[in-house]
Structure formats: C-alpha cells, structure tokens
Amino acid sequence: MRPAPRALATAAAGLALLGSAGCAGRASAGHDLSVGVQMRFSKFEPSQLSVPAGRPVRFVVHNADFIDHEFIVGDETVQRRHETGTETKHDAVPTEVDVPAGTTVETVITFPRATTLSYVCHAPGHREYGMVGTLTVG
Amino acid sequence: MRRMLAATAAAITATVLSAAPALACGGLIGPNGAVNLTRTTTFAGYADGVEHYVTAFNFAGGTGKFGSITPLPGIPTKVERGGDWTLQRLVRETTPVLESFAAAASASAPTAAAAKDAEVLLEAKVDALDITILRGNGDEVGRWAKKNGFTLPPDSPEVLDFYAQRSPIFMAAAFDADRAKAGGQQVGDGTPLHLTIPTDQPWVPLRILGLGKKATEIVDADVYLLTARRPAMLPEPTASERGFGSGVGLRLAYDRPAGTELLRDLHEDKSGDWVPLDDMWLTKIQVNETAGALKYDLAIDPSGADKPSIADAGYTVNGLRPPLDDTALGKVAKVAPVTPVDGFDNLRARSTPLDSSPRDSGSRWVDIVAVAALAGLLLLGVTLALGRRRPS
Numbered sequence A: 001m002r003p004a005p006r007a008l009a010t011a012a013a014g015l016a017l018l019g020s021a022g023c024a025g026r027a028s029a030g031h032d033l034s035v036g037v038q039m040r041f042s043k044f045e046p047s048q049l050s051v052p053a054g055r056p057v058r059f060v061v062h063n064a065d066f067i068d069h070e071f072i073v074g075d076e077t078v079q080r081r082h083e084t085g086t087e088t089k090h091d092a093v094p095t096e097v098d099v100p101a102g103t104t105v106e107t108v109i110t111f112p113r114a115t116t117l118s119y120v121c122h123a124p125g126h127r128e129y130g131m132v133g134t135l136t137v138g
Numbered sequence B: 001m002r003r004m005l006a007a008t009a010a011a012i013t014a015t016v017l018s019a020a021p022a023l024a025c026g027g028l029i030g031p032n033g034a035v036n037l038t039r040t041t042t043f044a045g046y047a048d049g050v051e052h053y054v055t056a057f058n059f060a061g062g063t064g065k066f067g068s069i070t071p072l073p074g075i076p077t078k079v080e081r082g083g084d085w086t087l088q089r090l091v092r093e094t095t096p097v098l099e100s101f102a103a104a105a106s107a108s109a110p111t112a113a114a115a116k117d118a119e120v121l122l123e124a125k126v127d128a129l130d131i132t133i134l135r136g137n138g139d140e141v142g143r144w145a146k147k148n149g150f151t152l153p154p155d156s157p158e159v160l161d162f163y164a165q166r167s168p169i170f171m172a173a174a175f176d177a178d179r180a181k182a183g184g185q186q187v188g189d190g191t192p193l194h195l196t197i198p199t200d201q202p203w204v205p206l207r208i209l210g211l212g213k214k215a216t217e218i219v220d221a222d223v224y225l226l227t228a229r230r231p232a233m234l235p236e237p238t239a240s241e242r243g244f245g246s247g248v249g250l251r252l253a254y255d256r257p258a259g260t261e262l263l264r265d266l267h268e269d270k271s272g273d274w275v276p277l278d279d280m281w282l283t284k285i286q287v288n289e290t291a292g293a294l295k296y297d298l299a300i301d302p303s304g305a306d307k308p309s310i311a312d313a314g315y316t317v318n319g320l321r322p323p324l325d326d327t328a329l330g331k332v333a334k335v336a337p338v339t340p341v342d343g344f345d346n347l348r349a350r351s352t353p354l355d356s357s358p359r360d361s362g363s364r365w366v367d368i369v370a371v372a373a374l375a376g377l378l379l380l381g382v383t384l385a386l387g388r389r390r391p392s
Helices: A012-018 A076-083 B086-107 B138-147 B156-164 B177-182 B260-268 B327-335 B346-350 B363-385
Strands: A033-040 A043-045 A048-051 A056-063 A069-074 A096-099 A104-110 A115-120 A132-137 B005-011 B037-047 B050-059 B065-072 B078-081 B119-126 B129-135 B169-176 B190-198 B218-227 B232-234 B250-257 B281-290 B298-301
Touching: A033 A048, A033 A069, A056 A069, A056 A096, A069 A076, A069 A104, A076 A115, A096 A104, B037 B086, B050 B065, B050 B086, B065 B156, B078 B119, B086 B190, B086 B218, B086 B260, B086 B281, B129 B138, B129 B190, B138 B156, B138 B169, B156 B169, B169 B177, B218 B298
Parallel strands: A033 A056, A048 A132
Antiparallel strands: A033 A043, A056 A104, A069 A096, A069 A115, A115 A132, B005 B037, B005 B218, B037 B050, B050 B190, B065 B169, B078 B190, B119 B129, B129 B169, B218 B281, B232 B298, B250 B281
16 A cells, blocks of 8 residues: 555644554544654654554654654664665655655554564664654554 | 953854755765865854854865855844954964963853745855855744755754744855855865844854764864953853863863954954954863764853853753843852762753753752752842843
C-alpha cells in the first residue's frame, strides 16, 4: 500500500488518538489502529511506541519543523541501508515515507510478528542529532 | 545619562549554510564540501542606544553560493561595507599581550506555525555578499531561508526558535563565490560588514556558533568587548590563565583599559568615527566549548550597574524563561552563593539553558536559583517602585 500524504487541520488529531504515553493505539473511526507521531525540533514525539502485531496500524506523522524529515521504520539492516543510501524520495513502501516541512502524512503498516524496530529520519545529520525512536511490536 | 558605549567583537565560526539543495537520503551532505566560507571576527559598538556591528566574511575559494544566518539584537537602520582594518587591529592589540596579561587578569577576576514567511526589512549588496535583514519567528525565518536556497541543519529549528523568542531579527548573508571571483577577490580576502543597530542592551550570540556542528565538536571563538566601563557578563568567564579548567567554556583573556593608539586606529577606519578616542575598557573572551554544551549567549551590562540579563544569556530559572527586562533577576542569580560540587561549573549551577529540562541542573541548584529568583523579583519590584526600570 502506498502511503497517502494528507494535509490535516492539526497534528494534534493524530497525537490524541494515541495519548501522550505512546504505548498503545486504539481504534479510530475506521478499522485501523491509529498512532500519532510529531516531529519537532528534529526529534520524534513520542520516541517510544508499542503496537500490536498482525493488525494494520495507521501512523499519522506530523512535521512541525520548517525542514523536511523522513519516517523510516525498520530493523537495523533497513536503517543502515538508508543511512548510506542515495534515495532522494521515499514513496514506494509504507514503512518509508517522506514528511515535508509543515505537513502531515499518513501511512498504514501491518507488522507480521512481534519484534523491536526503530523509526528514524535519515536526512543528513538527523539521526546523529537524535531523530530516532523505538517501536515495539508485540 | 552618561554616554555609554559597548563594543563587542566575536570571532564567530561560520554558521555556514550551503545554498545547494539537500539530498533527502542519509549520508549525503551538500555537494560543495570543497568550498568554504568562514566568518571570522565580528565587532559591534554601542553608543547612545545605537550598536555598530562589524563582521567579516572571508572568501575561502570554490564556486556557488554560501551563507549564514546571524541573530541580531535589533533592526539595523544601515548596512554598509565596514572598515578595512578594525577587526585585524583588535586582534593585533590583544594577541601579543596574552602572557603579560595573566597576572592582571587573576588579580581583577570578575505547532506548526502559520505558514507565513519572515518579513524582509532590508536588503543590501556588499561586494559578493547579499544581505537580508529579516523579522519573524524561528519557523518563519527558517522557511524564508529554505525558500532562498539555504540548506538548514537538523538543529536549526530549535536554535532559530531559541533566538526568535528574544529577538525576532536575523541577518541572512549569502556569499556568491562566483561573484567574488569575478570581482577580483582572492582566497583569504575578507569582506567587512558594518551594521548600525539601535538597541538598548547588547548581547553576543554564542549558541549560533554551534549550529550544524556535532555535539562533541569544539566551538572556538574570540569575543571582544569595548565598553566605557569594565563590563559585567553572564555567564561570567573564568579568569584563570590556565584556560578552561573550571568547566565554563569562556575564558577572560584580556581585561584592561583600551589604549589610546588602538582607539585612534579604530576611529580612523572607514565608518569608525563613532569610536571614542579615550576612556574605554577592552575585554577579550575566548570561547572553547563543545557545540552540545554551548546552549547560551553572552549577556553584557556595560552600564556599570553589574546587572547582565539572565534572559539575554539564554537561560531559564526553574525551567521558566525570565522576562526580557530581568536585569535585577540576573544580578541576584549571578551573586547567588553557589558551591561547586563534583567539578560542576558555576555557569550551569546558576541557571539552565532554555531548551533544557530543569531536572538537568539538579535539585540543589534548582533550589538555589529559586531563592535567587524570589529575591530577584523582590528587587525588581523595588526597582519598579523607584521608577528606575530599564527599558526592555
């Protein structure tokens, strides 16, 4: 499934669905679990998330910064590939999306099994600056 | 009121922003790695409520456009080419006397915002520099910079916000290396820039020096102050001749009356006629701090009242940002009785950088600062009652 960039009225809508703890999603109006993630000052909020395996999870990712960010979900192999990669756009798989400055992007991901992953922005210098989160799939 | 002049000069390492477009995937930083623009020394004079700010951009070769963003304490009314030797003369004045100065120094130790762009207040061309003075919050200035080809590092949203909350005025300088070459500039040539800025309280931006640097990278810079009196500063530089051993990344390297020969040389340089010819105090501070720790600016009180602003230094008290007119609060915080523990430096003991959690400082220091803040508010109230409140 391709991620569907969508301008939302506020980023808070996504965040409210999850709550500040960021530990569990809950059913939204549709059938997905929704999880809100905000990017501000080149950091993820929250920086730790837990989602269930085997169910579609809708990530509502808002970039409140004036610089572009990325939301790359995966294991260390995926993250290493992006850290040294040359892709200038990410729109082919739901686990890899661009989040342009000031926009909100939604992407739906189904994780098949329990595992621990990370979500990272690989724009130059951003990972080193601390733009990393931990995603627990349980 | 006696004429007061404060002059500051800072060797500000480049807040270098490549004008080349960023590549979105990791590990690819701007392609103009072989090209450098370094900003060396900045000098600003303060007389009768007007600050004269002089900086220089050195051409280090290469092609394309490069630039920097500098926070300013006020809106410039004039941007022009600076004098030819002022900055070099200051360096020459202070460099040869460092060794002999040591004894004297130790003896006198002292949500997504609305999508709107920044307002362009002034534009000027000086040699190969395109100067734009902007007014806006951090997001607005950042968006303007991005639209105008600046590649902004990941810390730029937080750093621009840090400054915009105190002063929404910024200078964007784009350096056109091709124009520099066409104009006959050689590698190493500098372009001095002189800004005339009405303001009532000078401060020197330090945190901006770490923009785009890794947290562990060292920021080296020199800050010059030329004041009618010996200035009070926050954070207070260490006067140790042994360097930065106390943990504060600022060292007092020169602290004595300015020589009449120096003042005459500065006065005679282009657009230097504002420099008084006598009775001035020259201070040099060396900055040596990791970018990760350089979360503060240098607040200066050149009035003789010994009340540098804690807000102008970029600090919070108990996690709260003090009002901009906080000179009394700053004074009390500065003299709060602190006892260094575990090699902890007084700077961090007194206050907390704007973007840090108050938990970072430890409860002991939070308590000390809380007492200082209460005393400061009382003192501020007395000051207000006496009708002697300084303009913000």
